[in-house]
Amino acid sequence: MTSLETLFSRFEAAKEKIAIVTTNNETTYGQLLSEVEKADWLLRHNGCARTTVLLVGDYAAPTIAFLLALWRLGNIVALSCATQDALIDERAELAQATRVIKINEDNQVEFFSRDHKISDPILSDLYRRQEAGFVIFSSGSTGKPKASIHSASAMLDKHILPKRCLTSISFLLFDHIGGLNTMFYILFNVGKLVIPTSRSPQRVAQAIEKYRVETITASPTFLNLLVMSDALTLYDFKSLQVINYGTEPMPESLLKTLTQKLPWARFLQAYGLTETGVLPVRSVSSSSTWLTFDKSQCDIRIVDGLLEVKVKTSMLGYINVPSPFTQDGYLKTGDAVLQEGDCYRVLGRHSDLINVGGEKVYPGEIENVLRDMPGVVEVAVTALENPIMGQVVGAAFKLHVDESLTSFRQRLYKFCHQKLQSSHIPRKILITDAMLHTTRAKKIGANTLRSRLIEERRTA
Amino acid sequence: MNKNKMISEIIQSAIQTQIPLLPEPIDLSQGEATQLFGEGGVLDSMGLVTLVLTIEEMIEDEMGVAITIVSEKAMSARRSPFATIGSLVEFIDSLIQEKQHA
Numbered sequence: 001m002t003s004l005e006t007l008f009s010r011f012e013a014a015k016e017k018i019a020i021v022t023t024n025n026e027t028t029y030g031q032l033l034s035e036v037e038k039a040d041w042l043l044r045h046n047g048c049a050r051t052t053v054l055l056v057g058d059y060a061a062p063t064i065a066f067l068l069a070l071w072r073l074g075n076i077v078a079l080s081c082a083t084q085d086a087l088i089d090e091r092a093e094l095a096q097a098t099r100v101i102k103i104n105e106d107n108q109v110e111f112f113s114r115d116h117k118i119s120d121p122i123l124s125d126l127y128r129r130q131e132a133g134f135v136i137f138s139s140g141s142t143g144k145p146k147a148s149i150h151s152a153s154a155m156l157d158k159h160i161l162p163k164r165c166l167t168s169i170s171f172l173l174f175d176h177i178g179g180l181n182t183m184f185y186i187l188f189n190v191g192k193l194v195i196p197t198s199r200s201p202q203r204v205a206q207a208i209e210k211y212r213v214e215t216i217t218a219s220p221t222f223l224n225l226l227v228m229s230d231a232l233t234l235y236d237f238k239s240l241q242v243i244n245y246g247t248e249p250m251p252e253s254l255l256k257t258l259t260q261k262l263p264w265a266r267f268l269q270a271y272g273l274t275e276t277g278v279l280p281v282r283s284v285s286s287s288s289t290w291l292t293f294d295k296s297q298c299d300i301r302i303v304d305g306l307l308e309v310k311v312k313t314s315m316l317g318y319i320n321v322p323s324p325f326t327q328d329g330y331l332k333t334g335d336a337v338l339q340e341g342d343c344y345r346v347l348g349r350h351s352d353l354i355n356v357g358g359e360k361v362y363p364g365e366i367e368n369v370l371r372d373m374p375g376v377v378e379v380a381v382t383a384l385e386n387p388i389m390g391q392v393v394g395a396a397f398k399l400h401v402d403e404s405l406t407s408f409r410q411r412l413y414k415f416c417h418q419k420l421q422s423s424h425i426p427r428k429i430l431i432t433d434a435m436l437h438t439t440r441a442k443k444i445g446a447n448t449l450r451s452r453l454i455e456e457r458r459t460a
Numbered sequence: 461m462n463k464n465k466m467i468s469e470i471i472q473s474a475i476q477t478q479i480p481l482l483p484e485p486i487d488l489s490q491g492e493a494t495q496l497f498g499e500g501g502v503l504d505s506m507g508l509v510t511l512v513l514t515i516e517e518m519i520e521d522e523m524g525v526a527i528t529i530v531s532e533k534a535m536s537a538r539r540s541p542f543a544t545i546g547s548l549v550e551f552i553d554s555l556i557q558e559k560q561h562a
Contacts, residue, residue, distance in 0.1 A: 357505065386509060387530040388509050388512070388530055389505065389509055392509055405517075406473075409477050413479075413480040414480040416481075417481055422504070422506045425481065427510045428513055
């Protein structure tokens with residue numbers, strides 16, 4: 001039996017159970033199965049078999065059903081939550097999609113044809129082997145997105161072994177490798193996927209209380225917003241058993257706050273890249289940002305302080321971009337890690353490293369300290385070019401109450417004096433009202449932050 | 461207010477803001493003769509970086525001119541503009557004039 005058939009047989013055996021919950025709707029596993037059949041019919045009718053399809057939609061029964069039906073028909077599915085026409089065009093072209101299927105908020109389905117030719121060797125190879133696949137878009141450092149191709153069975157196979165059946169919120173999106181991973185965990189264990197009306201801290205907190213959510217996967221930035229918005233005290237979080245965090249480094253100070261506020265929950269770090277899939281890691285403890293790798297499932301090595309990984313869930317390659325794998329099949333993550341025995345700690349992207357006159361530091365190490373300064377809601381740190389030191393530390397702050405830059409600067413310097421070494425203290429400071437995170441609740445990128453520090457100055 | 465006096469005051473208040481970071485208290489009683497960077501100066505390199513960035517910000521905010529203090533001109537000057545408050549005032553004044561006549 002293929003892993004997809006296994007999945008359908010589990011749905012069949014749990015027909016009455018609720019699979020997906022939205023504000024005004026519940027879908028059982030039985031209903032999800034009939035949605036798959038409905039999608040199957042529409043796909044055959046529209047000639048969608050063994051081709052590349054861009055699937056535009058968010059977590060919802062029809063979107064999930066279409067993904068499963070598309071895979072059953074041997075398609076390669078490129079995923080996009082973004083619905084803007086320009087982005088859809090760009091992504092369809094990048095993925096060499098011959099069809100676009102758009103599922104809107106009212107679950108209406110639209111089909112569009114595209115005349116892209118499939119020329120990429122990896123895509124062609126998948127068709128030849130009659131294997132289903134999926135494509136994830138990641139923002140390239142140069143601004144142009146990259147499309148990584150993955151085998152569907154690699155994603156499905158890893159979830160076959162039964163695990164705990166839980167009620168869960170995936171905070172990560174449908175077109176994110178981590179979001180997809182969480183969704184298949186839930187589906188294979190016939191758990192319940194709760195979809196909040198929006199990803200604001202209030203809405204998510206409401207959903208956790210209302211549906212007695214047991215596990216959530218979120219970014220540290222979002223967890224910080226939960227703390228800052230007082231949601232942890234206003235709503236009942238007692239049902240939460242496991243909190244998975246990932247997509248960016250967890251500040252130690254934040255983890256400490258979280259474990260104090262939610263002492264009954266276990267905090268587990270998730271680690272992976274779009275290119276590697278979610279890696280088999282385990283946090284040393286709830287209060288630790290150190291983790292271990294399950295070396296029976298992946299090979300890892302550290303080269304010049306940077307992590308390299310060889311794992312089954314890795315992508316097959318990028319579309320029309322040279323292979324990033326080493327000769328012997330490792331992927332260079334670009335993440336700097338510390339090692340102590342069998343334990344590892346991810347410090348951050350090597351490209352984010354700040355070098356002040358030879359003294360090197362990762363933004364996270366500085367943010368960790370600055371977060372604890374009284375009155376700070378959010379802080380983001382980056383490197384700024386400097387004619388004297390090569391680079392200096394720049395920091396943007398969002399504050400609880402308005403404060404003049406001069407007064408804040410003095411307070412900051414007093415606060416930092418004993419806590420950070422001189423070269424790590426921010427020398428360029430911005431106080432801003434604007435958010436320091438993206439709509440996906442991730443810290444804003446280094447380039448955006450840099451231009452804001454230079455251009456968006458607010459005088460008090 | 462006299463322009464040079466204004467620049468001098470900006471420099472002094474920029475120094476004031478980083479007092480918490482300085483290894484020893486800075487004595488501004490010598491006014492423009494206060495030694496900043498180099499022989500007998502009170503600032504280390506990070507102190508100089510901060511002073512420069514803070515002064516640039518304050519000049520822009522208070523005088524409406526955006527200048528870049530550290531440039532080839534500053535580095536190649538016969539006498540370092542960062543030696544004393546006085547030399548820095550003179551140097552900044554020349555940068556502002558250049559900007560205004562450009």
